[in-house]
Amino acid sequence: MLPFATESGRAAEPITALFTATSAVCVTGLVIEDTGTYWSGFGEAVILGLIQIGGFGIMTLASLLGLLVARRLRMRLQLSAQAETKTMGVGDVRRVVLGVLRISVLVELVVAVLLTWRFADGYGYGWGRATYLGVFHAVSAFNNAGFGLFPDSLMRFTTDPLICLPISAAVIIGGLGFPVLFELRRELRTPRKWSLHTKITVGMTVMLLAAGWVAISAAEWTNPDTMGPLSLGGKLLAGFVAAVMPRTAGFNSLDVGQMNDVTLLIHNVLMFIGGGSAGTAGGIKVTTFALLGFVMLAEIRGEPSVHALGRRLPAGVQRQALTIALLGVAAVASSTLALLALTPLKLDQVLFEVTSAFGTVGLSTGITADVGTAGHVILSVLMFIGRLGPITSVTALALRERTRRYERPEERPIVG
Template identity: 70%
Template sequence: MTAVRLVGVRQGLLERFRHPAQVIVGGFAVAVLAGTGLLALPAASESGQSAGVLTALFTATSAVCVTGLVVVDTGTQWSLFGELVIVGLIQAGGLGIMTLATLFALLVSGRLGLRARLLVQAETKTLQGVGVRRVIRNIVIFSLGCEAVLAVALALRFALAYGEPVGRAAYLGVFHAVSAFNNAGFGLWPDSLVRFAADPWVCLPIALAVIIGGLGFPVIFELVRSWRRPRAWSVLTRVTVGTTVVLLAAGTLVLTAAEWDNPGTLGPLSGPAKVLAGFFTAVMPRTAGFNSIDIVAMRSESWLATDILMFIGGGSAGTAGGIKVTTFGLLAFVMWAELRGEDRVNIGHRRLPGPVQRQALTIALLGVGLVAVSTFALLAMVPHTLDKVLFEVISAFATVGLSTGITADLPPAARLLLVALMFIGRVGPVTVFSALALRERTRRYELPEERPIVG
């Protein structure tokens, strides 16, 4: 019966999404244009004067693409109306990408983590559409539930420990909860979360929300149902969880060690606070964009480590960006199999199909190429050094939002380039993956084999 339901849901998805790229690109473009129009209104600015079309476009794109890069300070530039527009755009962008990515994962493969687990829960009585609606409902409930819990926790902390009025504390809690879970990184303080660097009651809940939002709904759902039986996890969950744990541990170790005695970052903090800030700094490149230490004051080796973490990003079908930890993890298994001389790539008790290996390689190389070309173009526009420009480009492409402080000073052409990068980085991986997967064809003949020299 489960197999019949899976076929029914996939048939329903095929009917609704005959052109996945058009659905994704068109939907996000409409949201960006609507947000630009609203933020360009005088009522959206604290001063009562329009912020300008370019500033509104940059901010709207950053919000819809859940990036967090800004050219003006969010808390002082935008009015309450403007801030609510930004929160709405973040929520729409986060839910939109989670929903579309999850549905397309179900469409292109019945074994990407959703499998029968989502369908068993959906007590469908027909073969068309009902399962899809249940999946979307579960995503929305899960997302809003996580945001509500985080908002309450933050509001209580802001009210009890920092003396914020109840209404203001609740607003701050909701704004930063939505921004954190959706990996957006928008904050209402000029220093982001630097003032809370040593406060675990603020940093840890936000970091946890970033991690959960970045794992992706299929992985979270499978973990909830099978967390006691790791051997039963799908390949998606195995790779996502394993790679995430390794990257968080390695990132925390590297960034904490590199910044330990830096007077501009971790130096003035106590030992436990340094570890907390180091962990928080390692979590944010998953692509949240908050910072509890001054990014500008970080050392060059820390920028490079952050570049790598940002480029990899978070989990598939989640709110994080980058090439995805799944892509990175799969390529690691491919390399390991090649180094061992094995002709098959095995993960756990499953074999990785050849098309999936090629898709992972394609997405990774497309990301490298886009970052390289964009860095070259931006270097030609601005007088900044390579390390700063590369950091900014990867932050935009991976929809992170961290900055070395040069974003606000960029000329209009450079800002438009970052707008394009944010948009491509947000919709690109899902679009490319779904397009590649749906284009799979069975060739009815084989050409003669020839082995060229590699390396």
């Protein structure tokens, strides 16, 4: 709210400052005012710092919570750089924190260099401005924040693979989660040694990216306001970027407000699922979604236990996945109902905005500034819940797991 945080020199409205700060530290990307034109260099630096702190802090916290869960439950889990974590001493904490820091700096540095070169060589920016643009967008992309310094996000670079692909790569890497990145660093060439968590995360990420790419491209292929005027290569690139960003980055190379209802629904599904655990992405996480699929498959087959990729899933994990998914549905449904009651906006617009906030995505159909003060408060709370809720909820559920010394008489209600 400091006056020199804005270009005009006037203090930002409290709700604008609160919403922007929440969106940045929760690495979401929803904004009331355009980042590049409303905020001064100081304001942009504050936003960038919040993105880095929010992403790094949440990733580290999630990884340490994984270690804590492993310790309390005496489970063999590959949630850190070790294959087995039954204790969490100072060395474990140090390895997690330093590992997260090294990966963050490495990826952001590589992407920043590529973007800086492209901005300077391809678009005529001076090296100072190009470096600033490259660093800002690299940090925002790796942390899945979606904040950009251009009013149209990446729409001016829709057909430029040298801008879109490095940013997309940073989004995907950050969204995999650090437990997966640690393991891939050691066992990249031996997939058979991967833990179940890594297999599910990598497999679901590839499947959702491919399915989203095909579905969004097919839905928007002839839309004159999005992909219609593009060449074949431009359409394929734009479709790929559109499939990556709901995972949950928030950049857009196509006008989201001009997409058809089918595409918006596809985005809602991808945003709600999100990315990998203990990473920079939001949503209920791909592992949660996959576990529910394995549970459904076992029930359909009439099997007494749930198996996934050659491993049996504990009943507690199944209940946790179901709880996280239903809590997410409840948060999105209640917030959508509240915004519909408070604004004259349409259901598809409100549902998209709410799902984007819960999944900490940052994509919008253009209504963020129109939901009013009460709506901004609701979205701010939803971003906070969406960023921390799934992590803290599943950890609390895991740590509260205990053995019951007796059972009640069994009775089966009618299901379905």
